[in-house]
Amino acid sequence: MSQKVLLNAKEVNIILHRLACQLIEKHNDFSNTVLIGLQPRGIFLANRIAKILKNDYKVKNIQLGFLDITFFRDDFRRSDKPLEANSTHINFLVENKTIVFIDDVLYTGRSIRAALTAIQSFGRPSEIELLTLIDRRFSRHLPIQPDYRGRQVDVINDEKVKVNWVENDGEDSVYLINK
Amino acid sequence: MSELSVNHLLGIKYLNKQDIQLIFETADHFKEVINRPIKKVPSLRDITIANLFFENSTRTRLSFELAEKRLSADVINFSSAQSSVKKGETLIDTVNNILSMKVDMVVMRHPNPGAGVFLSKHVKASILNAGDGAHEHPTQALLDSYSIREKYGEVKGKNIVIVGDILHSRVALSNIFALQLQGANVMVCGPKTLIPKYIDKLGVKVELDLRKALNWCDVANMLRVQNERMDISYFPTTREYTQQYGVNKEFLDSLDKEITIMHPGPINRGVEITSDVADSKQSIILEQVQNGVAIRMAVIYLLASKIKH
Numbered sequence: 001m002s003q004k005v006l007l008n009a010k011e012v013n014i015i016l017h018r019l020a021c022q023l024i025e026k027h028n029d030f031s032n033t034v035l036i037g038l039q040p041r042g043i044f045l046a047n048r049i050a051k052i053l054k055n056d057y058k059v060k061n062i063q064l065g066f067l068d069i070t071f072f073r074d075d076f077r078r079s080d081k082p083l084e085a086n087s088t089h090i091n092f093l094v095e096n097k098t099i100v101f102i103d104d105v106l107y108t109g110r111s112i113r114a115a116l117t118a119i120q121s122f123g124r125p126s127e128i129e130l131l132t133l134i135d136r137r138f139s140r141h142l143p144i145q146p147d148y149r150g151r152q153v154d155v156i157n158d159e160k161v162k163v164n165w166v167e168n169d170g171e172d173s174v175y176l177i178n179k
Numbered sequence: 180m181s182e183l184s185v186n187h188l189l190g191i192k193y194l195n196k197q198d199i200q201l202i203f204e205t206a207d208h209f210k211e212v213i214n215r216p217i218k219k220v221p222s223l224r225d226i227t228i229a230n231l232f233f234e235n236s237t238r239t240r241l242s243f244e245l246a247e248k249r250l251s252a253d254v255i256n257f258s259s260a261q262s263s264v265k266k267g268e269t270l271i272d273t274v275n276n277i278l279s280m281k282v283d284m285v286v287m288r289h290p291n292p293g294a295g296v297f298l299s300k301h302v303k304a305s306i307l308n309a310g311d312g313a314h315e316h317p318t319q320a321l322l323d324s325y326s327i328r329e330k331y332g333e334v335k336g337k338n339i340v341i342v343g344d345i346l347h348s349r350v351a352l353s354n355i356f357a358l359q360l361q362g363a364n365v366m367v368c369g370p371k372t373l374i375p376k377y378i379d380k381l382g383v384k385v386e387l388d389l390r391k392a393l394n395w396c397d398v399a400n401m402l403r404v405q406n407e408r409m410d411i412s413y414f415p416t417t418r419e420y421t422q423q424y425g426v427n428k429e430f431l432d433s434l435d436k437e438i439t440i441m442h443p444g445p446i447n448r449g450v451e452i453t454s455d456v457a458d459s460k461q462s463i464i465l466e467q468v469q470n471g472v473a474i475r476m477a478v479i480y481l482l483a484s485k486i487k488h
Contacts, residue, residue: 071212071220071250071480082182082484085208121217 006134006153006161007174015150016045019131020052022148023100030059032126033098038115039068039086042103044165045133049102065090067101069114095123100148104163106132109144134161134174183481187306189295190315191356199360203325205477206470213249213472223252226483229282231274232309233259233289238444238468239309239319243286246475252483255282270294271301278304283486284479287311305482313347313408319443320353322474324361326467327398330439335362340392342424343402343451346373347409350443351402355381368392369424372413373404389424393434400441401426401451421450428455439463 007015027033030053037046043066053059070085101115112130119125133150139157153176155161160177164170183198212220228247232240240256247254257277274285284305287295292314299306310316327334339358345351345367358365359382366384367374378385386392393399404420414420426440440452440462448454457464 068208070208071222073222076222077225077484077486085205087208088211117221121212121215121219123216 001177001179003162003175003177005173006176007151009166009172012133012150012172012174015133016048016052017056019133019148019150020049020057023049023053023131024057024059026129027098027100030062032096033100034063034065034092034094035100035102036090036094036115036119037064037066038101038103038111039066039070039088040084041105041163042101044168045104045131045163046102047167048165049131063092065092067115067118069111069118072114072118074110074114090122093123094119094125096126098127098129099125100129100131102131104132105134105136105161106130106144106146106149107136107139107161109140109142112144113142133163136161182485186482186485187295187299187308188317188478188482189299189306189308191317191320191353191360192315194317194360196360199321199324199357202321202474202477202481203328205481206325206473209249209476209480210470210473213469213476219249219251221251222480223247223250223483226250226283226486227253227255227281228284228286228479229255229257229277230309231257231277231285231287231289233270233287233294234310236288236309238471239288239316242468242471243307243309243318243475246472246479247286249472250476250479250483252284252479255280270298274298274302274304278302284483305486307478307482310349312349313352314349315353315356316349316443317353317357318471318475318478319350320357321478322467322471323350323354323400323441323443324357325474326441326463326470327363327439329466329470330463331397333361334358336364337398338364338366338396339398339400340366340368340386340396341400341402342368342389342392342426344373344404344413345369345378345402346375346413347405348402350400354400355383359383366392366395369402370414370420389426390430390434393426393430393438394436396438398439398441399426400443402443403445403447403451417450425449425451425453426456427453428459431456431459431461437461441467443467 037043050062050064066089068086068088070083129147131148132146135149135152136155162175164173286307288309292312294311295308341351368386442464
């Protein structure tokens with residue numbers, strides 16, 4: 001197994017600030033926008049973006065939630081490993097809001113499809129956007145594309161993209177792992 | 180998250196501690212789901228479940244059906260009263276006929292102890308025991324423990340007394356197994372005639388005096404006197420039973436500490452507990468019913484995840 005650094009801590013930081021700025025450009029004061037991090041790995045990115053918006057760009061009233069999509073996935077009983085559920089924390093209404101889904105890696109698009117179904121349990125949003133740190137090009141199974149992307153990478157199917165976060169993995173970095 | 184160690188839920192005695200933990204953690208997620216505006220998830224949209232009730236039931240049956248529908252499974256219902264069982268069909272024939280309609284899972288209540296175990300050996304489907312005679316009622320025991328865990332944070336080390344008709348109760352037996360697996364101290368209390376002879380082999384305390392039992396416990400699980408299963412008289416009159424083993428508000432208030440009252444339902448109001456006890460702050464009877472749906476969703480989900488295409 002070999003691995004290669006795609007992004008180091010400094011590069012991740014620059015990208016996070018750029019993504020935050022792009023969000024501000026589109027959503028102004030976030031009065032009608034909510035951020036939803038997708039469990040399990042999207043929550044770190046969502047937390048980080050929300051923190052940058054609050055601390056560095058002084059955006060007040062950021063509404064942040066976490067959505068678990070386990071029970072909405074289309075590979076129940078098809079994958080070898082049992083599907084592990086995580087908790088959902090959405091303590092606001094999404095009715096008529098603009099939602100920004102946040103996930104670390106966009107790969108086949110199936111997680112996002114599940115998230116699009118799962119969020120319907122919380123109301124009818126007016127619009128849904130997608131923000132991902134890494135966009136794996138050429139590997140989509142569904143017609144889903146991000147609205148905000150950190151870095152687009154060309155990765156073959158045997159390779160894995162691993163995103164690390166300081167708070168969970170000890171460092172901010174993105175690795176390309178060759179299995 | 181790991182998997183359940185079993186392919187069927189026939190009784191608590193076939194489960195281990197990790198299974199119970201896994202069911203509870205999964206139920207936590209489903210409890211959040213059933214409190215959403217839209218209470219449904221699509222996980223089991225390709226699973227068909229048959230609810231076979233060879234014995235009367237309201238709560239369990241509705242709870243199972245609701246859990247199945249919340250998981251988007253297709254559901255067919257059967258009750259023996261309106262069926263060909265009355266014409267003499269055997270259990271295996273009945274179930275195999277139903278299974279030939281491509282059913283993946285069977286939820287069964289049956290008056291004979293061991294009916295679920297028997298079926299699991301003869302038919303190709305995941306079997307979920309919803310009560311077999313006076314043997315086991317595993318989902319009830321799971322939801323009872325889950326409700327205790329919700330109230331106290333954990334079941335371990337808690338003192339639980341099961342009061343009433345222990346002899347005819349599947350709820351009592353499953354509860355004893357489940358509570359002991361989780362490290363609770365279990366006592367049974369009731370008239371001597373309604374306490375089975377083998378009870379000391381299960382490692383539970385026996386107390387004939389209700390006041391002593393309630394002063395010892397944190398939680399009292401009040402069982403119903405099952406008149407329909409009694410072939411002889413086990414106590415002189417219902418009135419005498421109520422005087423010795425019934426709980427009213429006055430009695431509850433006179434105890435040394437505040438205890439929690441549970442009841443698996445259906446309640447004979449005024450026999451084992453009075454209305455003011457059933458509806459009091461100390462009662463978690465309605466929480467038990469709500470938790471029943473989450474627990475059954477968890478069990479069905481976990482068993483279904485072991486059915487491979």
